[in-house]
Amino acid sequence: MKEIRNPKAKGRRKSETRRPNHPAPAKTSFSAFDLRPSFGLRISALGLLLLCAFAVCSFAEEAAPAAGRFRFPPPEFESGYKLPDTTTPPARALVMQYVDVAVFLGALGLATWLTLKKRSRRGIVALSVFSLLYFGFYREGCICAIGSIQNVALALFNSGYTVPLTALIFCLAPIVFALVIGRAFCAAVCPHGAIQDLVLVKPVNIPMWLEHALGVLPFVFLGAGLLFAATGSAFLICRYDPFAPMFRMTGSFLMLSIGAVFLIVGMFIGRPFCRFFCPYGALLRVASVVAKWRVRTTPDYCTQCRLCEQSCPFGALNEPSIPATPVVRSDERRRLVRLFLLTPLLVVGIGGVGSLLAGPAAKLHSTVALAEHWLHHQKTPPEYPAMDPDLLRLKRADKDPKQLVSEAAAMRAVFIRNGWLLGGWIGLVIGAKLISLSLRRTRTDYEPDRGACVGCARCFEFCPNELVRRGLMPASAPAPPPAAKT
Amino acid sequence: MDTNPQPNPPKPPVSRRQFMRDGARATMLVGVGGLVGLLAGRHASNGFVWQIDPAKCVRCGLCATSCVLEQSAVKCVHTHAICGYCRLCTAYFVPEPNALSTAAENQLCPTGAIKRSFIEDPYYEYTIDEKLCIGCAKCVEGCNRFGNGSLYLQVRHDRCLNCNECSIAKVCAGDAFRRVPVDHPYMLKSTTSH
Ligand code: SF4
Ligand code: SF4
Ligand code: SF4
Ligand code: SF4
Ligand code: SF4
Numbered sequence: 001m002k003e004i005r006n007p008k009a010k011g012r013r014k015s016e017t018r019r020p021n022h023p024a025p026a027k028t029s030f031s032a033f034d035l036r037p038s039f040g041l042r043i044s045a046l047g048l049l050l051l052c053a054f055a056v057c058s059f060a061e062e063a064a065p066a067a068g069r070f071r072f073p074p075p076e077f078e079s080g081y082k083l084p085d086t087t088t089p090p091a092r093a094l095v096m097q098y099v100d101v102a103v104f105l106g107a108l109g110l111a112t113w114l115t116l117k118k119r120s121r122r123g124i125v126a127l128s129v130f131s132l133l134y135f136g137f138y139r140e141g142c143i144c145a146i147g148s149i150q151n152v153a154l155a156l157f158n159s160g161y162t163v164p165l166t167a168l169i170f171c172l173a174p175i176v177f178a179l180v181i182g183r184a185f186c187a188a189v190c191p192h193g194a195i196q197d198l199v200l201v202k203p204v205n206i207p208m209w210l211e212h213a214l215g216v217l218p219f220v221f222l223g224a225g226l227l228f229a230a231t232g233s234a235f236l237i238c239r240y241d242p243f244a245p246m247f248r249m250t251g252s253f254l255m256l257s258i259g260a261v262f263l264i265v266g267m268f269i270g271r272p273f274c275r276f277f278c279p280y281g282a283l284l285r286v287a288s289v290v291a292k293w294r295v296r297t298t299p300d301y302c303t304q305c306r307l308c309e310q311s312c313p314f315g316a317l318n319e320p321s322i323p324a325t326p327v328v329r330s331d332e333r334r335r336l337v338r339l340f341l342l343t344p345l346l347v348v349g350i351g352g353v354g355s356l357l358a359g360p361a362a363k364l365h366s367t368v369a370l371a372e373h374w375l376h377h378q379k380t381p382p383e384y385p386a387m388d389p390d391l392l393r394l395k396r397a398d399k400d401p402k403q404l405v406s407e408a409a410a411m412r413a414v415f416i417r418n419g420w421l422l423g424g425w426i427g428l429v430i431g432a433k434l435i436s437l438s439l440r441r442t443r444t445d446y447e448p449d450r451g452a453c454v455g456c457a458r459c460f461e462f463c464p465n466e467l468v469r470r471g472l473m474p475a476s477a478p479a480p481p482p483a484a485k486t
Numbered sequence: 487m488d489t490n491p492q493p494n495p496p497k498p499p500v501s502r503r504q505f506m507r508d509g510a511r512a513t514m515l516v517g518v519g520g521l522v523g524l525l526a527g528r529h530a531s532n533g534f535v536w537q538i539d540p541a542k543c544v545r546c547g548l549c550a551t552s553c554v555l556e557q558s559a560v561k562c563v564h565t566h567a568i569c570g571y572c573r574l575c576t577a578y579f580v581p582e583p584n585a586l587s588t589a590a591e592n593q594l595c596p597t598g599a600i601k602r603s604f605i606e607d608p609y610y611e612y613t614i615d616e617k618l619c620i621g622c623a624k625c626v627e628g629c630n631r632f633g634n635g636s637l638y639l640q641v642r643h644d645r646c647l648n649c650n651e652c653s654i655a656k657v658c659a660g661d662a663f664r665r666v667p668v669d670h671p672y673m674l675k676s677t678t679s680h
Contacts, residue, residue, distance in 0.1 A: 070634040072570025074677075079606040083566040084613065088672045089644035091535045140647055147650045155525055161665070163525055164533030167650075172518055179511050179518070235651035248647065250556050290511040366661055389546035389659040396544065396660060 097166045100139065104170060104189070107131055108177050111184040115295055115455040119466065124187055124457045128194035136191030141247035145170045145185065146192065146280040147238045149222075150229035157230040174280075178287035182294050186274065186284060187455035192243045193281075195263070196271040197456060203313030204268045211315045212437060214276040219429040222279035227418045231411070233365040237279055270313030274454065285451040295448050297459045299469045302445030308462035309446065316452035317459055321443045335438050343431030347424045354423020355416050362415035370397050371408030534665035536652040537673050540638035545623040545630065546659035549639055553621075554653050559646035560621035560639050562599070562614050565675045568636035571609035577629035577637050578602055578612055594624050616642065636675065643671050 107127060114123040135144065143151075143164075148171035155163035174185035186193045225237040238244070242259040245251025265272050274281050288294075297308050297317065308317060324332070362368045373390070374397035397404055448459070460466045467473040538549075538560065549560040574586060578600050583592040588602055599618035605611050614637075621639055629637040641652075641663075655663030666673065 070568065070570060071632075072572055072634055074568060074634070075571050075609050077606060077609065081605050081611075084564075084611075086563050086565050086674055088674070089642055091643035091646070091648065091668050091671050094668065097533065142647060143650050151650065152521070152525065156521075162534075166533060168522075168525060172522065176515070176518055179514055234656065238649065238651040239653075239656075245554070248554060251554055287514060290507045290514065292508075292511065366656075370661075389548055389657070392544040392546045392659040 097164075101166055101169050103134060105173060107189045108173060108184055111188040111455070112177065112181050115184060115187050115457055116181060116293060119299060119457060119460050119469075121457040121461060124455075125198070127188035128197055131189050132191050132194040132198065134191075135189070136195060136243075136247045139247075141191055141241070141244040142238075143167055143170060144192065144241075144244075145174050145190065146278060147235065147241065149280060149283070150225055150235045150237055153226045153229040154232060158232055161232075174284060175287050178284045178291060180292050182288040182291045182450070183281075183284045183454050186281060187457070191247065192241075192278070193271060193274050193454065195243060195246075196266045196273060197454075199263050199266050200270050200313055201267050203270050205310065205313075205315065206269060208315065211275070212433060216426075216429055216433055217276050218278050218282035218285075220426050221277055222282045223422045223425040223429075225279050227422055228364060231365060231414055231418065233362075236364075242273060270315075271454070275314060275452075288453075289451045291450065294450055295453050295455045295457075297446055297448060298463045298465045299460075300465055302447070302463075303465065304446070305464060306446070307464060308459045311459040311462040312448070312453075313458065314452060314454060314456070316449045316454070318441075318443055318447060318449050320445060321441055324440060329440075332438060332440060336435065339431065339435050339438060343428065343435070346427035346431050348427070349423075350427035350430075351420045351423035354421070354426070355419035357423075358415040358419030359412070361419065362412045365411050365415070367404065368408045368411050368415075371404050373397065374401055374404065533668050535641070535643055535648050535668050535671045536646065536655060536663055537641050537666040537671060538639050539662045539664060539673055540635075540640075540675055542660045542662035543623070543626070543639055543658075544660035544662070545627040545639075547623050548657050548659060549654055550620045550622040552654040552657050554647065554649060555645065557645075558621040558654075559641055559643075560654065561616045561619045561642045561645075562621065562623070562626055562637055563640045563674070564612065564614055565636050565638075566611070567677050568634050568675060569612065570634050570636075571605065571611060572633065573608050573610055575602070575610065575612055575629075576632035577625035594628055596620070596622060596624065600625060612637075638675055640672055640674070 107130070110127055111124070114120055114127060135141065143166060148167040151161075151163045151167040152171050154161050174183075174189070177184050188194065221237070225235075228234045228236045240255075242255060242262050245255045246259045246263075262273050297311075304320065309319065311317065363372060370393060374394060377394055464473060468475050550558050553559050574583075578594060579586065579592055580594050585592060590598060593600070597618045597620055599615045599620075601613045601615055603611050603613075623639055626637050626639055629635055652663055
């Protein structure tokens, strides 16, 4: 029986010698027997020493001596003492989840009605405040639609995980809505969008090229978030959510300050997170391009008065297009052909870069991280000072390093494949963005961009026709014949 | 498409663009439907919560510091049926205590969250005051290493926010966190499943 020299070190798990398969001699151990009766301190100190020794040899299965073989047999009480129960406070009641889902669907429907039918900015603001309070501060921003796409991805690729009903509905309902009526979710249901929308005090327009360049980021984040979730490595979207810590009113200093920066920037640049980061917004943007009904600035017809031109703080209001001359047309056609040829190159090129970056990225997976850590320490063996979490991890790796390393290698291969996928996806997004910028659109009116418009209803109030509709202006003022609509 | 059909000019014939849009929308809706179908067999109506597998926990101490809550949702719990009711509890006392008394300097718990009370000679009962416990796992280490292992850490669901990604799980040295069905939200030790 080996002994630890210094009994004080017992709490630190120092220099254990491990004897697998050594039975834990619980009942017979005299050290166990020694300890319970009141023998004065020296004896208990001695007992402690013996105990350490005992612990060293029984370390192998320290946590699980078999049933009935406890180190200290649980006593049988004579005084009628009753064992206290272990309390198990329940999780949030199931019915509350259904309440959440009902509120969610109700808010989506209401947002739709407010933007499309009622056309009321005031209603949208009121609903935004409600959503911010309910889904933000009361539900603490979790689970949110943005993050729920990861649960769905995880469930799709891991049979061990089943997606909770709430997550499934939070994920899919806004997409279905977007396919039919546009981004009603972003208008007033999403707490992340609401908080940014409400702090916007002095909108400053940013140049369109910057808008389009940064507009690629959400798609990158989307691809990365889904891939990491699908491999079961991490929920990146939750990890780097700048507003959830704010809703919880606690969190790491870093994430809280990033959230604060977003809000401060958001006072001047409309919804910076929505436009340049939100992965779910990227999905909704695509879905709403094909929506059946859409948000329109004017309630009936556009008189081209240009009063609304600068009214959208999100760069989502498009001007009418200028009819193209044949020369311009053929130029455009040539550019399109070039872009179509460029896109596959982008896909392959960035895919290759992605596969190169996959190695470091794989460390986000716990198995890979552990294996790397272990391999690293094979070269430079640790000195075992105090047992910190890192070394405890290593000890876990020591159990079956071979299997660990082979599992990690398999996972790494998955990551390299995913690196190609993600890189290819980024290339595709950039290509598609360039192509969409060069496609000619025929627009006769000022109208919100189908994808970019979040339906905040701000621009409505700039349209004289809207003021007429509301009875705030006499109908006679600007009434040219209704322009033909596309 | 218009939402306010008042002075609509006669509907133009469906343009090519419109046709493509309708087609894409139908495709995407079918896609969403397919996704629902795929996941229908795989959804859990009541969902999951995070819990610690006591058999995997290596008492690294990160539970106390990594939770998104100011005071961790993880607390120490006690299965009394396993407890030896030891007079010298290695979860309660620091190594080499000055005296087996409840004096603060003898206690291992940094917050004095363990209450020690005499039951009958020579047995002492130890209970956790959850209000004080910070989930540091010091006592759990003492109990598992030298005692019966009746103390262990659990996520307390009256406190836990059930984050979509538990921030302790992502650093846990023992990889002990897992999602468990909400109707069995605890992984309690017992004399049989010990
Ligand atoms: S873009 Fe994202 S963050 Fe913004 S409102 Fe939409 S879902 Fe919410
Ligand atoms: S409704 Fe759409 S286009 Fe109009 S201001 Fe809001 S986001 Fe911009
Ligand atoms: S030692 Fe740590 S885990 Fe144990 S009761 Fe005290 S605070 Fe809780
Ligand atoms: S899920 Fe969140 S609140 Fe619960 S233990 Fe983990 S980090 Fe803490
Ligand atoms: S982080 Fe994991 S290993 Fe560390 S004390 Fe908590 S459950 Fe145990």
